[in-house]
Amino acid sequence: MPETAIAAPEALLRVEDLKIHFPIYDGLFRRKVGDVKAVDGVSFEIKRGETLGLVGESGCGKSTTGRAVLRLYDPTAGAVNFEDRDIASLPANEMRAMRPRMQMIFQDPQASLNPRMTVGAIIAEPLMEHTKMSAGERKDKVAELLDQVGLSRDFINRFPHEFSGGQRQRIGIARALALDPDLIVCDEPIAALDVSIQAQVVNLLEDLQHRLGLTYLFISHDLSMVRHIADRVAVMYLGKIMELAPMGKLFASPRHPYTQALLSAVPVADPKIEANRKRVILTGDVPSPANPPEGCVFCTRCPLAKKTNDKRCFTIPPEWREIEQDQFVACHLAE
């Protein structure tokens, strides 16, 4: 096992009050008329070797957060500290040196692999770009990577379309591993796969984590899979984190009304449980991130705010507080 995995758990990544706003321009004069507040003040850390799950409904800002962590976007505000260096303000050349250490695995292996490149070339591309390896060394490294992700070495000269979805995801994983990264942002890595294939890919990700000491930001809307893979879980809604807690606490006793509603909506493959399930059905739609509600961003749909009609919910953004050891919520009323 590499030394990194043995080192005491320290934060590999510390995201502080991150904001990513996308400007909206009006059609004719290209005047800026507002902002999509895709990520609006998000803070979390991930320890070395840990998996942080990031969940929430589509459009809540999960992918934008993941991309900002890799500095694929420049933050509007806030810091992304990787080993205590703020990569958000790193000059280009230093960022380039940092890049190999953080990689990404995408949802759609089909769209993220160049269809005109062979599997070998796809996996070797980051090696060409970031290392001085000779052609022979690269070939050996590619073969080793194929072994690691459970693909036959014979596949080197084939093209992505010759593979199934699960195999293509393995190719994407091999490519992400090429530069021996520390952190991998997995953005919905199993969403496009069938259930029987999802388990294969998740098992592979877990094996690799143990073997290589990897740290994951695991973005997913599949709460039961996050329950399986994550050590801690952050729940996002409309650009903000609503609750963050160790996996066990989050699923067994969610405190934030949004987390409670989200978990209660997940169907369980057991008719006896389903027949007696009490669901919190959220009404209405998620508001636009260009014009989020005042006060708590969840207030327009929150069952608790509706029930109590507490003024604070509609006027004051709730503070981030530790409601129980290691369990944090942004809610005035949660208890």
Place this chain on the structure above:
Amino acid sequence: MAVGTVRSSKVSAELENAAPVLSVENLETVFLTSEGAVHAVNGVSFSLQPGELLGIVGESGSGKSVTMMSLLKLLPMPPAEIRSGTVGFDGKDLLQVDQQELRAIRGGDIGFIFQDPMTSLNPVFTVGFQIMEPLRMHLGLNKANARKRAAELLELVGIPSASQRLRDYPHQFSGGMRQRVMIAIALACDPKVLIADEATTALDVTVQAQIIELIKDLREKLGMAIIWITHDLGVVAGIADRVAVMYGGQIVEYASVAELYDDPRHPYTKALLQTLPRHEGDRMERLVSIPGQAPNLSGPLQACPFAPRCESAHDRCRQENPPLFEVSPVQKSRCWLEDQEVVNA
């Protein structure tokens, strides 16, 4: 939400005895493409009782959509070819009736909803126009009455300020609201059968929960029979009376919902249920995965299509495709393990 007990096997056995609203026998559909044949549906039979909700589950490519498109003759022919089968509905065989009659049935007595409301709704027409059209075409309502009924329908599916929203275009609705509009259109003519193909797959879980509550509610109010197609075993557990599990273009297990989850018989059903992560208690060390990949459908089935991935496969499975064995009055499994000779051997 309605808190009920799981429908007992007795109820399902009774369902079996009523006259079905829809009965599909031995449906076989093949695509003949330039890249070769795809035997997408290989002898599918099932029946739907009045008021029943039949869940059809299976992974992508297992033939769920092609089965439904075949029975409504919605497939492009060629490349599709329906090689055999009958679809009994309202005393007729839908595979034999002419296009005009079929058009009257589709969207009339049989309503359907597909996965992506954005591609099924026409972006250039108002939502009101799209709900009113089937009302005028199938029920012959005049404009004023159609508009009135359209507003009622939008209200029925839980769209606020229904009569104003008739003037809006699909893009002015959220994903969940568009799916409600699709349901309103499917219900417009008071269908006897509603077919929903992955109707909540593209939606977030919270919105899916809203739609499922709506379907349960509408079912109670309107009493139509429903075919609910999904790859999500959780969704089906919550709403179905009976479930058909598809693999390789066949129904491999067909059972009442209680039996299917309690005592799955087909190795594929068992494996599928085992791959799911636990929803409570301790996590599994490792997920159980099903090795291998989806079956090759380039020829007629010569063997059990699940055999290459099946833990219990034996010689016979690789030589002969098993029939659907009756395990009990409420459960059938297409697996040689159910053959008495094998059991006794």
